[in-house]
Amino acid sequence: MSIATLFSNSGPLLRYATTLIALFIALGPSARGQEPNGDAAVQTDPASETDPGAEVETKEVQPFDFDPYRTLIWVASDSPRVCADTLRDDLQKVLDRDFHAVWRTKIEDAPMSVASMAMRVLSEVNFDTLAATDPVIAVKRSHGDAVRIRFAGDVGRYASSILTTTGRMEEIRARLAGDPDSPKNAWLRILHAIEGDAVALKDAWAKEDTEAILVSRGMAETLTEPEAKIIVPPITGQVIDAAEAYDKIFIVRIRTATSPMKVESVEFDTLMRYFGDTSRATVSSFNLLPEVVGATLRDVFAPVARIDDAGKSNAVGLVRASGLVTDKNSPALVNVGDVLVPMVRKDDRNGNPISIGPLDWAYLLAKELDGRRVKMDFHAGRAGGLQGRKNARTHRIGLRIRPRKDQTLLRLHAKGDPNQPLIGYEIYEKELEGKSMTFIGRTDWNGRLDVEPTDEQPLRLLYVKNGGAVLARLPMVPGHHEKMVADLGGDDMRLQAESYIRGVQNSIIDLLAIRELFKARIMMRLERGDLEPAEELLEVLRNQPTNERLANDMGKRQSEFIKAIGKNANQQRKVDEMFSVTREMLTKHINPKLVRDLEEAVIVAKENGGKLPPKSDEETDGA
The missing domain is CATH 2.40.10 (Thrombin, subunit H)
Structure with a gap:
């Protein structure tokens, strides 16, 4: 029977089988012999663990050039009169003038840890310090079920206890997201407070019966014996969660205690975890706050x-x-x-x-x-x-970027040694579209030089030179950063080697002149028959530096320079080239042939009665 014949005769059978499958699926766990309250009932969707408040939906991926920014604005203020609720409506209207189509904005009060940090020094806030304050569950990797624990709900199923401090427990309950009795919050039922602070909690980690502790992310990352597996609990105000949910996070700090009031804003790009520059402004009236805050946000926004x-x-x-x-x-x-x-x-x-x-x-x-x-x-x-x-x-x-400072301090120091400034190094600027270079200045006693912006072009292409050699290429936008530090391989040893080689080359030239002078005087005395003075001069010539002596000294110094330079292949190559050229010069001009020729002339003079025989006409013409 063919396959086609089989399926053509089995229409009723297929319809019956399809009906049974549909009924089996509709009945769910009870059709498969499982109780609603069994183990299968407590399994949770991983998506709901990672984002408790999210609805299950299919998100359409937009083309990049038609995808608006998801932005979050955190407001930190020293007055309850100024908060996200009082600013939200008016600030949104201000932002809509420029960003209505390109921003999907949410305005909230900054989490307590973020606000506390921002109110101290906003310009020094970075991702690591913010994320370090997030509460996390640290589970010992030596735990028997550590591999199975992926979400906070898993900790409640596979662990029997989570230790924390009393203050942290109160904070967690206040920031809890979702139903406390839901499976994803099962970890709350095993959360226990200990007596003491975070130090006591860290000491408890070393005990064998401790399975997990609830601490800040910063402390969890320092736990090494044993190593900790970090689990993020489903609570509100987590910096990590916000960084994953938004493209841009703006932190706005408002100080109302000063007169006039001060507003500062900074942008955090979540993909690159990068904080931009801070924009500052003052405002004299509460009614103008939305306008001024909006202006600072517009200023710090980086497309x-x-x-x-x-x-x-x-x-x-x-x-x-x-x-x-x-x-x-x-x-x-x-x-x-x-x-x-x-x-x-x-x-x-x-x-x-x-x-x-x-x-x-x-x-x-x-x-x-x-x-x-x-x-x-x-x-x-x-x-x-x-x-x-x-x-x-x-x-x-x-x-x-938009430069906001008047200048940038450039500092040069030796590679790997910030305490060794590169002093007196020349800084040149090269045209972006041409080849001409303009001298800007030299580094001071601490390797520093102030570089100011130009009216023509914000980007300046700087070159670092020392002794005529280009050491580094440093593109810079003056005013973008307050200070920029270049960690360069210093060129001082190459310059010392160059100075030594020049001294050796000058010595070779001087020695060549001295040897030729001795030769002329010795030959003149031999021609006159003054044999004894000629031999004395020859002995003095023998005591002059020889090729071997100079070559040995150069070899020792070359090894010292190469060792001091280290792994800088470019500088090593330059030093080797200088020594190689000097050795060729030494071999060509300082050799034993001159002394041997004079010794032979002395022997000829002795055999001729203490005087050189007169030169023939051919020798005279050749000379």
Whole structure:
């Protein structure tokens, strides 16, 4: 029987089987002989563990140039009169003027830990210090079920106790997200407070009967004996969760106790975990706060250009949400002449960054707009920073910058030794489109030089020279950073080697002249028959530095210079070349032949009665 015949005769059978399968699925666990309250009932959806408040929905992926920024604004204030609730409506109206189409904004009060840090020194806040305050569950990796524990709900199923401090327990209960009795919050039922502070909690970690503790992320990362597996509990105000949920986080600090009031804002790019510059403003009235806060947010916002194609000296980027912009003067666009900071993030298989952040001494200069794409020149201290394979775990972007400072302090120090400044090094500026170089200045006693911005171009291409040799290429945007430090291989040893070689070469020239002078005097005395004075002069000539002596001294000094230079192959090559040229010069001009010729002349004079025989006409003509 053929397959076609079989299926043509089995219509009723197939319909019956389909009905049974549908009924089996509809009955669920009870049809498979399981109780509703059995083990299967407590299994939770991993998605709900990672984002307790999220609804299960399919998110449509937007094209990058039509994908608006997800932005979160955290407000930190020293007065209860100024908070997210009092600012939200008016501030949103101000922001909508520029960002209505390109931002999806949420305005909230900053978490307590973030607000506390921001109110101290906003300009020094970074991702590591913020994330270090997040409460996490540290589970011992030596735990028998550590492999099975992935979410906070798993800790409640596989562990019997989580230790924490009383203050931390109260904080967690106040920040809990979702139903306390839900399976994902099962870990709350085994949470126990101990007497003492965080130090006592860390001491408890060393005990064998301790399975897990609830501490800050910063402390959890220091636990090594045994190593901790970090689990993020489902509570509100977690910096890590906010960084994953938003593209940009703005922290706004408002000081009302001063007169006038002070407003400061800073942008945090979550993909690159990068904090930009701080924008500052003053305001005299509470009614003007939304306008001033909005102005600082507009000032610190850095549009993102995704690097789609990168060469050695150029790159092409696609500006995010640029397809949603209708105003050519929008702050969400990148224009010709803008400078961007190139950044690269490389993730592991779990999505955690292996390397992340801006490239050292590198900038992108927008040269041409091609629709929503921007063509840029890539200027870097070393080549190849943006090149590489394209894959899902590597992200390359550029963030537009706006210099806000009057100048940048450049400091040069020896590689690996900040306490050894490079003194008196020459700084030159090279034209971006040409080859001419202009002298800017020399580093001072501490290796420092102030570099100011220019009116023509924000980007300046600096070169470091010493003794005529180019040591480094340093692209810089003066005013972007208050201070920039270059860790360079010092050129002092090469200069010392060059000075020594010049001394040796001068000695060779002097010695050559002395030897020729001795030769002339000895030959003159032999021709006159003054044999004894000629032999005395010959003995003095023998005691002059020889080829072997000079070559041995050079060999010792060359080894010393190479050892002092270390692993700098470029400087080693230059030193080797200088010594090689000098050895050739020594071999050519300082050799034993002159002394041997004079010794033979003395022997001839002795055989001729103490006087050289007169030269023949042919020898005279040849001479």
